[in-house]
Every structure is written in C-alpha cells, then in structure tokens.
Amino acid sequence: MSPKKIKTLHEKRHRKESGLFLVEGDKNIREILTSDFTIVELHGTPDFLKTIEREIQAYEMSKKTRITLHETSEAELVRLGSFMSNNAGIAIAEQKSVTTLESMLEQAKKDIVLVLDDVRDPGNFGTIIRTAEWYGVTHIITSPTTVDFYNSKVITATMGSFTRVTTLTAELEEVFKAAKELALPIVTADMHGQNIHETTITQHGLLVFGSESHGVSQLAKSYMTNTLAIPRFGNAESLNVSVAAGILLDALRRA
Amino acid sequence: MSPKKIKTLHEKRHRKESGLFLVEGDKNIREILTSDFTIVELHGTPDFLKTIEREIQAYEMSKKTRITLHETSEAELVRLGSFMSNNAGIAIAEQKSVTTLESMLEQAKKDIVLVLDDVRDPGNFGTIIRTAEWYGVTHIITSPTTVDFYNSKVITATMGSFTRVTTLTAELEEVFKAAKELALPIVTADMHGQNIHETTITQHGLLVFGSESHGVSQLAKSYMTNTLAIPRFGNAESLNVSVAAGILLDALRRA
Numbered sequence: 245m246s247p248k249k250i251k252t253l254h255e256k257r258h259r260k261e262s263g264l265f266l267v268e269g270d271k272n273i274r275e276i277l278t279s280d281f282t283i284v285e286l287h288g289t290p291d292f293l294k295t296i297e298r299e300i301q302a303y304e305m306s307k308k309t310r311i312t313l314h315e316t317s318e319a320e321l322v323r324l325g326s327f328m329s330n331n332a333g334i335a336i337a338e339q340k341s342v343t344t345l346e347s348m349l350e351q352a353k354k355d356i357v358l359v360l361d362d363v364r365d366p367g368n369f370g371t372i373i374r375t376a377e378w379y380g381v382t383h384i385i386t387s388p389t390t391v392d393f394y395n396s397k398v399i400t401a402t403m404g405s406f407t408r409v410t411t412l413t414a415e416l417e418e419v420f421k422a423a424k425e426l427a428l429p430i431v432t433a434d435m436h437g438q439n440i441h442e443t444t445i446t447q448h449g450l451l452v453f454g455s456e457s458h459g460v461s462q463l464a465k466s467y468m469t470n471t472l473a474i475p476r477f478g479n480a481e482s483l484n485v486s487v488a489a490g491i492l493l494d495a496l497r498r499a
Numbered sequence: 500m501s502p503k504k505i506k507t508l509h510e511k512r513h514r515k516e517s518g519l520f521l522v523e524g525d526k527n528i529r530e531i532l533t534s535d536f537t538i539v540e541l542h543g544t545p546d547f548l549k550t551i552e553r554e555i556q557a558y559e560m561s562k563k564t565r566i567t568l569h570e571t572s573e574a575e576l577v578r579l580g581s582f583m584s585n586n587a588g589i590a591i592a593e594q595k596s597v598t599t600l601e602s603m604l605e606q607a608k609k610d611i612v613l614v615l616d617d618v619r620d621p622g623n624f625g626t627i628i629r630t631a632e633w634y635g636v637t638h639i640i641t642s643p644t645t646v647d648f649y650n651s652k653v654i655t656a657t658m659g660s661f662t663r664v665t666t667l668t669a670e671l672e673e674v675f676k677a678a679k680e681l682a683l684p685i686v687t688a689d690m691h692g693q694n695i696h697e698t699t700i701t702q703h704g705l706l707v708f709g710s711e712s713h714g715v716s717q718l719a720k721s722y723m724t725n726t727l728a729i730p731r732f733g734n735a736e737s738l739n740v741s742v743a744a745g746i747l748l749d750a751l752r753r754a
Contacts, residue, residue: 380732477635487745
C-alpha cells in the first residue's frame with residue numbers, strides 16, 4: 245500500500261471506506277499478531293521485524309496466510325503514523341464485523357456492558373478499554389459522537405486490549421429503550437449519586453459514562469435506573485473520565 | 500513579553516531560568532485567578548477577557564497589583580501555546596518557591612504523600628495531581644526524571660488542581676532514606692502485592708508509583724515496607740499509571 249494511502253487511514257472516513265486501520269508500536273503489534281484480527285501489511289524496522297520473527301511465523305501458520313512485510317526506517321514510520329518516534333513498526337489490519345445490539349443486551353443480562361456517551365478524547369477511550377478489560381468487562385457500546393474505536397490513538401492507548409473487546413456504535417436512545425424493555429439496570433456515574441463506598445453495585449446491565457466536558461447526558465439521565473458517585477475528599481471539581489471508570493469498575497468487582 | 504519569549508516557556512530550561520510558566524485555557528486560567536499564584540501577563544481573546552472581567556478585578560483587588568492584559572486572536576493563542584485550538588487565553592505566571600523535604604516528611608507523618616518515580620507522560624502526571632487532590636492528597640514528591648510540574652501539558656491536565664498541591668522534586672534515594680529513619684511506611688503498587696480489596700491500607704507515609712514502562716524501580720523496592728496490588732479479573736497486562744493511582748487512592752479513603 246502506498247505511503248499516501250496508509251496516511252489516509254488516520255481519517256475515519258477512509259477507515260470506513262477501506263475497512264482497514266493502523267496499529268502502531270511494539271506492544272500493540274505483538275498483541276494483534278496473537279489475536280484473531282487479519283493483518284494486511286506490516287511495516288517495521290529491520291531490527292523489529294527480526295525481533296518478532298517467531299510471532300509472525302506463528303501468525304502465518306495459524307492463519308494459513310502470509311503477511312506482506314516492508315522494511316521501513318524509523319523516520320518513515322513517524323511520517324506514516326501518529327507517534328513522535330517509532331523504532332518498531334506499523335501494521336495495517338482489517339476491522340472486524342460489528343456485533344449486534346441484541347448480543348450486547350444478552351451480555352448485559354449476565355455482566356456489565358459499558359456505554360460511552362460522547363467520550364471525545366482518544367486517549368481516554370483507549371485507556372477505558374484497557375481498564376475495562378483488566379476488570380473483565382469486554383463489551384462496550386459507544387454513541388456515534390464518541391471517538392472512533394479504530395482511531396490509531398485509541399488503539400495505541402488500549403495497550404493491546406483492543407484485540408479482546410467487543411464494541412458496537414449505536415444511537416443510545418435505541419440502546420436505552422431496548423434495555424428498559426428488558427428491565428436491565430441502567431447505571432450512570434454522577435456527583436450526586438449513591439456513594440460507591442456504601443453501596444452494592446449491580447453486577448449486570450449498562451454502566452454509562454458521559455463526556456469529558458458535560459458529564460452524563462440528559463438522555464442517559466432520563467433512562468437511568470440508578471446513579472453512583474465517587475466520594476470526594478478534597479477540592480478538585482471532577483475526575484478524568486478514564487480514572488472515574490477505573491474507580492467504578494474496581495468498586496463493581498469488590499461486590 | 501514577546502511571542503518568542505513566551506514560546507521559550509515550553510522548554511524546561513527556560514522555565515527554570517525565568518521562574519515563569521504557562522497556563523492555558525478557560526478552566527485553568529479561572530483557577531489560577533483565585534489562587535495565590537502571581538500572574539505576570541494574561542493573553543486572551545476579547546470575548547474571554549470580558550467573561551472573566553470580575554475574576555480579574557477580584558484578583559487585582561486582593562493582590563493589590565495589576566495584570567498586564569493583551570487582547571490576542573485565537574490563531575495567535577494557538578501559536579503561543581500547546582493547544583490545537585484555544586478560544587480563551589494563556590496566562591504567564593510565577594512559579595512558587597518549593598517546599599523542603601522536611602516539611603514533606605512532616606506531612607507524611609499524618610497523611611499520605613505521593614511519590615512519582617519516573618512518570619514521563621505529562622497527561623499522566625497532570626491527571627494524577629487532579630485525582631490526588633480529589634482525594635485530599637495534596638503533597639507530591641517527584642523524582643528528577645519525572646516530567647516537570649510546570650510543563651504546560653501537566654498544568655492543563657490538572658484541571659486547576661495544580662493551584663492546590665505542594666510538590667517537591669528530589670533524589671528519591673534521599674527521600675526514602677529519610678523516611679526510613681522516621682520509620683514511615685513506604686508503600687508501592689505492584690502486581691505481586693497485597694490485594695487492595697482485602698487489605699487495610701496505611702493512612703500515612705509514602706505511596707510510590709513507578710514509570711509507565713518499567714513500573715516500580717529497584718530503588719523503591721529496596722526501601723518499601725509494603726506493596727499493594729489491584730486485583731485483575733481479565734487479561735490486560737497492566738493499568739495506566741493514572742488509573743492505578745485513582746483506584747489506590749479510592750481504596751485508601753475507604754479505610
């Protein structure tokens with residue numbers, strides 16, 4: 245694939261058209277090699293390609309296919325990708341077919357499904373995926389306004405967890421309506437909710453996080469069945485959404 | 500101050516020489532106006548300066564001094580600062596005199612003092628400051644290799660909490676030695692520690708977080724009196740350091 249074409253994959257529109265996405269850096273490339281994603285091309289420094297020779301062989305054996313390898317300089321990797329420096333590589337991979345709302349709701353009957361309502365920062369989204377997967381929460385629904393899962397900065401921040409989660413982008417009104425019909429808990433996180441240090445938290449249903457700037461939306465509030473608060477002991481006005489998600493997921497798994 | 504001089508404040512060396520630093524964007528400028536920091540200059544869009552007129556007056560009244568105001572276009576604010584877009588402003592402020600190791604250790608006798616050992620990412624450091632302050636932990640010691648507190652990306656990520664914390668950069672060997680002599684708890688966070696869901700956590704002493712890539716250092720390990728683990732329920736290999744700090748601080752305040 246030409247450098248020009250690779251660079252277009254930093255734009256959501258081109259990712260959507262091609263069904264491809266970029267995976268940058270050592271850790272995430274190693275993770276995708278052992279996942280069920282299909283890798284189309286792998287650009288790497290000669291050193292890095294040598295280091296992961298075995299992983300590439302294992303991938304090719306299990307998938308019965310070859311990866312097109314390109315030896316690429318660090319400078320060229322920086323030009324192609326979003327990193328300030330990259331002494332490893334960039335993989336071009338195929339996006340996976342998305343799951344259905346029905347299967348997300350099936351999951352929400354037995355475990356927590358995260359819902360991200362307008363989370364805009366790719367670092368925050370990627371970090372939430374990584375944290376959720378640490379706590380064994382692998383299903384995530386995002387609003388159409390949430391940053392794209394296949395954004396390369398999201399993928400980078402997941403530190404490999406992108407290979408082990410299932411996501412769906414959907415209009416949240418539809419999601420909440422369907423959840424309500426199934427009488428699933430719809431839980432939001434908000435300053436005015438029940439103190440998580442003093443509450444037993446539901447072990448299934450939807451756990452909704454709002455945007456960095458506006459918190460939980462009116463729509464989510466109109467459907468929520470419960471709201472939880474992280475108690476504050478100092479003067480900061482709010483918590484970063486990915487930190488708040490971590491604290492709530494930890495509270496959840498204490499139950 | 501000339502645009503050229505302002506831009507030099509993105510470099511640690513120039514911040515050190517001048518004793519000045521940059522504060523960017525609406526939230527952080529509002530916070531510094533009500534803090535005990537001294538503001539040297541304020542560059543803002545005409546609209547933003549109008550919006551914060553009262554806060555500026557209150558600042559000038561209480562400090563019995565005037566802030567030099569400059570009406571500046573959004574484009575110029577972007578050129579001067581580190582934001583991709585900035586429709587508010589940039590303040591130039593004086594750094595505060597640092598505290599002593601002795602006063603940090605005094606604090607550690609009665610409450611938790613955070614120690615950041617080689618945290619490199621400004622977003623992580625800023626988010627840790629914000630979270631610590633949410634939990635009422637206001638004293639933070641950093642290793643010389645940790646990103647500079649006055650880095651404008653650190654300041655931005657604190658969401659105003661930088662005005663309410665006390666920091667000290669020190670050689671950690673010296674810090675740990677002094678803490679050991681005082682028999683203060685030195686607690687690290689590590690995968691192999693005691694499960695925080697099953698442990699009572701000390702309410703004073705040093706709580707140490709290691710680097711994004713290498714975790715807790717050998718030095719910290721050689722001085723630690725206890726180590727705590729955040730239990731894992733899924734497959735992610737690690738947590739982001741600012742998320743881990745949030746989960747540990749929350750666990751601490753449950754006690």
